[in-house]
Amino acid sequence: MTQTDRHLTLDAIRGFAVMGILLLNIVGFSMPDAGYVNPAAWGGTDPLNAGVWAVNFVLFDGKMRGLFSVLFGASMLLVMQRAEASGQNPRSVHLNRMAWLFVIGAAHFILLWWGDILVPYAICGTLALLFVSKDVKQLLRWAIIFYVLYFLITLVMVGGGWWQAIQAAAPGADPDLIKGTQEMLASFGQPGTEEIAESLKTYRSGWLTIVQHHLAIFPGSLASTLIFFTLDTLAMMLLGMAMLKSGFILGLWQPALYRKIALRAFAIGLPPMIALAVWVMLSGFDTVITFGAFFSFSFPFRVVMTVGWAAALLWLAVTYRDHALIARVAAAGRAAFSNYLGTSLLMTFIFYGWGLGLFGQIDRATAMLFVLATWGIMLTWSQPWLERYRFGPAEWLWRSLARRKLQPMRLR
Template identity: 50%
Template sequence: MHSTSAPPPRLLTLDAIRGVAVMGILVMNVIAFTMPEQAYINPLAWGGTRPIDLGVWAVNFVLVDGKMRGLFSLLFGASMLLVVDRAEARGEDGGKVHARRMLWLLLFGLAHYYLVWFGDILVLYAVVGCIAWLFSDREPMNLIKWGIIFIALSFFLWVFMLAMMILMQMAASAPDATAQAIASFQAMREGLGAPGSAAIAKEIAVYRSDYAGILGYRTGDRVTGPLLMILMSGVETLGLMLLGMALLRNGFLTGGWAPERYRATAMRFYLIGLPPMILLCAWCMLSGFDALTTFGAVFVWAAPFRIVLVIAHAALGIWLLQHFAASPIVARIAAAGRAAFTNYLGTSIVMTTLFYGYGLGLFGTVSRANVYLFVVAVWVLMLLWSKPWLDRFAYGPFEWLWRSLARGRLQPMRRSAN
């Protein structure tokens, strides 16, 4: 581990956007770290009903929810393709290199899910990444076509699921409704975040308990979580990865476009995506955050506009990076992106230690608005440690471990003195 090595050539734009994504995904995930899962869907489920709490939910719904995960997925597809291309340029079998990386990512993800936090996306990325590799030799326009097809397919699957829920509601509301129909709808409604539900009370009790209790819950009631994540998000994630591969190939993600083109793309996509998201947000509020209405807005009707805003965020981010490339803060964000794997896993370790019962036990005690103070604190940690570490070492700690396992030998860790 004390050998010297120069790291592979980096793409500053890709690293910096990845840094923005890994910081942004915490804004989305913080609710699931700190309060019952249902609060992620419905702000009335938990987290406070003050105007500031509902306002924070609204801003998150319009600008962040799903967009940072989408950006992360886009960048994963691009990075995956970059690794395959570089392996083949060295004369290696790109497919085998990729398969080994995805196998170890799967194992990291399973450990992350069962031992640390239920919101893992690494298992999803490992499985979907294997499928995305089958498209690695396609041209950008072909990748965009297939990306849109998979995203559209995911949308229609969610529409079908929502339709089934509406039918359940109609059956439970009918004059001759059976006790079973009523009970089934009530259980579904509670799962969607109806305030005061038994599911919320159970989750609070679990995550305020000790490590053994939480581990037992994840390996018992939540044992199928990784599979459900693949079934629910796999098709859309595949589409996003293919778009990321296309945007690497056509120069978008590498900063190869003119600044004016990035600015125009951001403005155009914001004009398309923001008005519908604001209307959906208003619809949820006017419904009193009805459980089914809010679920439909969050998971179904927002989906097409969420993808549009992913592209808008990426274009705006790259445009800003081009203007402030020499800024010290950009260098620190890029370093956070180079160590994104470590920052992602490290965030889970820090946040669960703060909020779960085996740590400080803050779960469910901090309001929706106030949990973002913890987000800012973790951002500061990311920006403080990543650059000094990478000034000395070639990889982040978990990046080095993943690379060493995938290659079957310890990789040089220290940077060369040159």
């Protein structure tokens, strides 16, 4: 498929999203996973590192994954439309793609990185098939329902954790309650836990040790994905489907309207996100407060700001569609699957024990340098590759597996 067959705006936003998601994933690659939630657990809370955390929390955390999910929903509909136009059964094509995405995602999780998003995308993409015939209003209505359900579940979870922590801290608390609370707080990203020491030991080890660990945690990760991430991810996919059907995400609206939506979304979302960041920092990165802000309290504003980012990036892509940088970002978006998996391979080589072994040896601010370097790689290789080949390497593999036939790779 050549660039003329594609939507530049969709590719460009996907390129920005796959680059932006690394801003958050770099913490999971380079530090114990507790640091992903709480900078006091790992990564530094001095002014520089706390500032890096705050900027990412306010502007990017959850928004880039949300944007990626929106794009997945939109792209899912496009693939099904093209399958139907070519005389194929669109549902069968989609289900086959999701099955292989699950397999690739499971391999990615086990062989490389625990932070895989392909498995939950395969699950949510399968569920999203139930909504493909809905119109824009119906899709938005269902997305809102799932958003509300997810928010209520997270509020109950955080509230329960808060109450349990209070009860465990009371005089004469039951020892089993204290022990259970300590385990809960460890899962919330509490500093100085045995889990952090175990994470350092594991990821500074060899590849086989890491694979064995990932095999052991994969079932639990899959269960938590189904419980905690299905609703919001599915809602974002439905939002993306609505954006496609309305023409929003294809860049068909007026640039001034994209700009207006972006400004309003950021005006709504930024103040409470900044307030939450300030609250967390003033609490000294209290474990429950930090987890609550990360997992639940910020969620409604993350949704609004995801829409804001989509509108802002669409405005940028539509206004500067002929700019050389937009072309490079769009190429990175066309090869987003390859860039996503390639980033995991590169980052685990840099940080894990089977590679350069830098795991747990850098702070948040330093991690941003690795992000910038990786962005440079994405922007450098993607466009020249796609000038010669139809797909990125991972895109070609997925397409060939899903269609049970090796796909032509070279451009004529």
